[in-house]
Amino acid sequence: MQLDWSGILSGPPVEWLKTGVATTLAVTLAGSLLTVLLTLCLLTLRLSGHKASQALAAAVTELFRNTPLLVQILFWYFGAYNLLPLGLRHWINDDHPWATLPGNVPLLSPEFLASAWGLGLFTAVFVAEEIRAGLSAVSPGQSEAALSQGFTRWQTLRWVLLPQALANSFQPVIGQFLNLMKLSSLATAIGLWEITYQVRQIESYNSHALEAFAVGTAFYLAIGLVMGRGLQRLDPAKRRRPALSAAPATPVEVRDAV
Amino acid sequence: MLFDAGVILNNLDYLLWGRLGQGEPGGLLLTVLISLISGIASLALGVPMGLLAWSNPGLTRRLLFWWADLIRGIPLIFVIFWVYFLVPALLGGDVPGAMSVILALAWFTSAAVMHSTVAGLEALPKGQSEAALASGMSRLQTLRWVLLPQALRNLTPSFVGLFASLIKDTSLAFILNVPELTMVASQVNNRTQLYPAEIFLFTAALYFVLCGGLSWFGRRLTANRTA
């Protein structure tokens, strides 16, 4: 089995790979931003205390968790995109130099928009559920203590319960964002020029399948590593541990998991 | 937006079981078949690996976990491609698309099964193995008769959840033109061109019933356990 690396590390394949990496990074970023926004919306609905909004959030969650992301993206791209007003679609299809990444990656394309939206919504549903699980793991004594001090329900959520819920659920939440990055590979199905698409392109160009897939794998692993390390730095629980220098007290009871 | 159910009804048999009449199962039927075979394979692979990792903490566990993280660190689509391109290169001969998908899914999911198995064994109270060992049982016997039965029973909801994910992941077979449900739906869409919303909504609904039903079943199992 001969491996010919020069076949993919020179000529058109290199440009394709660059475009692929840029697109993957861009759609991951856009999707992640959407995730944060949509998670806030979902949590607001869930925690509102109104039966109707809670039911809506629950329905959306069940729907998007139990259908494949690929089908969702196909729906957004083929089904929903055409429901946008015609004028808007024309505007999106025009050339916009301000919305083009180096390597000729258009950010305003139906493929990019459908992928970012599909990824963002899908991931938001899972992140919101993780935070909700983190919330129910907070002991009820916490809200009793806060209410006893005169906090409103929203203040209790904002200052006492949600910080703990986020700390509890931080690791799974990081996992969801890393998943988003990996799932961006599905956008190849609608023709987004991300890494997987480009790798297949190279494969059909000069049949260097193994080399191309090896490079693609390396890229995904590298991006995942960097993203993972970066996100770990944001962990609230890790920042909460000042260096125990002088007199460490001996905690008698193991408190709630911080 | 008018919802035209006609396109669904006209293609219903194709969506549900593909070209079964010509010996090529497809659609929903193929999805279920692939899921079942991959699911069983991932259990057959993952549980023993979990046992191995749990009984041999240290190098063995580190290697197995490292391997699992590697698999899960790349997109599932890539794992499918690797199997599709690598296996023929190593063993000669072609691997049909469906088989590649099954192997890839089994491999990918077995990593999660392994992690769950280890977690399930660690979650058992230490007193269980202490009691068994104190009565003279060997480590292997303790595993076989005391720990594993309990762990597997506790893990059933978690495995059901993994299986539901597996069903959704079969949609990736699309990429190798395997005629499972998503591929078939896409073909119908390409052919008819005018009804994408209806087609993909119906497809989503089929998955929803399958996965949602499983998830609900898994939650029922957990509820019964904690009751």
Added chain:
Amino acid sequence: MSEDTSPIIEFRRVEKAFGPHPVIRGIDLSVKRGEVVVICGPSGSGKSTLIRLINRLESLSGGDILIEGKSTARLGASDLRRLRTSVGFVFQQFNLYPHLTAHENITLALDKVLKLSKAEADERASGLLARVGLGDKGNQYPAQLSGGQQQRVAIARTLATQPQILLFDEPTSALDPEMIGEVLAVIRQLAESGSTMLVVTHEMGFAREVADRVVFIDQGQILEDAPPSQFFGATKHPRARHFLKQLLSPLHADGE
């Protein structure tokens, strides 16, 4: 000043049921300003529920509770919050906020509920930590403190809003024996400084030395209510007598 003798807390025919199960059955109780009342009783007697009704952690099923002469049966949301800042509650499980330092645990309510300036809040918090003997532990997180220290921070946190009434729900029941003393000492100091306090506890030594009155409650009713000398020396109600015997000499309680 006639205000000194009118009750600051008054229970009038208070009833509380959880679903079909009555837990408080028609209780009348009056507490004067500055009084220290210890409430005791067997488990399930309703003693915790009794004080939780005061700051509305549980809602009334019947009757009324008057605080400073004003009914609290039907309070709007903002009035309820105002009530809660003037009634302090110390929990058995401390319930400190684990993601905040000891100092921040105290300043949080001062900032968000009382809207004090940062300087005022910090000053008050530091003063309170010093008062409970933990002036140097302000920067530590609850997980780094012992149980006794955590409960003392919890008490400081409760005092921060300068409440008129202090409620203690078995404040030492979750502590290892060697730490009970430090917490009781702080509670005793508060009692001696003239606070109005209701303390649910099994610590009979504390009751004997610090309480103005001891109240025995069983199956949702007050069966004995007397100053400590009479409560311990000349217990009237047979169930109260039985309870005291169980508490004070458990190996010999049965077979009376």
